[in-house]
Amino acid sequence: MKEFIIKVLxxxxxxxxxxxxxxxxxxxxxxxxxxxxxxxxLSEYRGRWVVLYFYPKADxxxxxxxxxxxxxxxPEFERLRVKVFGVSxxxxxxxxxxxxxxxxxxxxxxxxxxxxxxxxxVTVIAGFCSRDTVLINPELKVEKIYRGVDxxxxxxxxxxxxxxxxx
Numbered sequence: 640m641k642e643f644i645i646k647v648l649x650x651x652x653x654x655x656x657x658x659x660x661x662x663x664x665x666x667x668x669x670x671x672x673x674x675x676x677x678x679x680x681l682s683e684y685r686g687r688w689v690v691l692y693f694y695p696k697a698d699x700x701x702x703x704x705x706x707x708x709x710x711x712x713x714p715e716f717e718r719l720r721v722k723v724f725g726v727s728x729x730x731x732x733x734x735x736x737x738x739x740x741x742x743x744x745x746x747x748x749x750x751x752x753x754x755x756x757x758x759x760x761v762t763v764i765a766g767f768c769s770r771d772t773v774l775i776n777p778e779l780k781v782e783k784i785y786r787g788v789d790x791x792x793x794x795x796x797x798x799x800x801x802x803x804x805x806x
Contacts, residue, residue, distance in 0.1 A: 673747060692724070692773075694790070696729065696767060719802065723745055730751065756768045
């Protein structure tokens with residue numbers, strides 16, 4: 640019942656009550672539209688590592704560099720069976736255009752009201768997310784949170800962490 644209420648609140652654009660999630664806690668189970676307008680449910684990724692990287696705005700220099708680097712490293716993430724999502728408050732149309740313009744392989748999610756971002760402790764100011772990355776383990780628990788990441792270095796740092804966990 641609690642999970643249902645949380646999902647309803649998220650759909651209404653109201654962030655989950657209480658403090659933002661911390662490392663070791665159960666991940667906030669969300670449903671968001673991807674760049675194709677299809678609904679993505681985090682719960683469907685139980686059994687796999689998930690990377691949620693939150694970024695301020697599609698097609699800006701830092702966000703483009705970060706997305707290109709995740710795309711370049713995507714074959715290595717896929718070999719580890721890691722699902723990578725780029726999340727922002729951008730519209731489905733904006734993220735679709737961004738993905739196509741740069742031929743990116745990252746799956747982008749639209750969080751227009753920033754409710755999912757806020758649930759993960761991401762700062763949302765004037766409709767822009769802070770640049771934070773959250774790793775979710777196969778049990779759907781928050782494994783690691785990186786705040787205020789360097790857009791060019793973040794993808795490699797995340798990949799290195801996941802490679803070490805796979806050993």
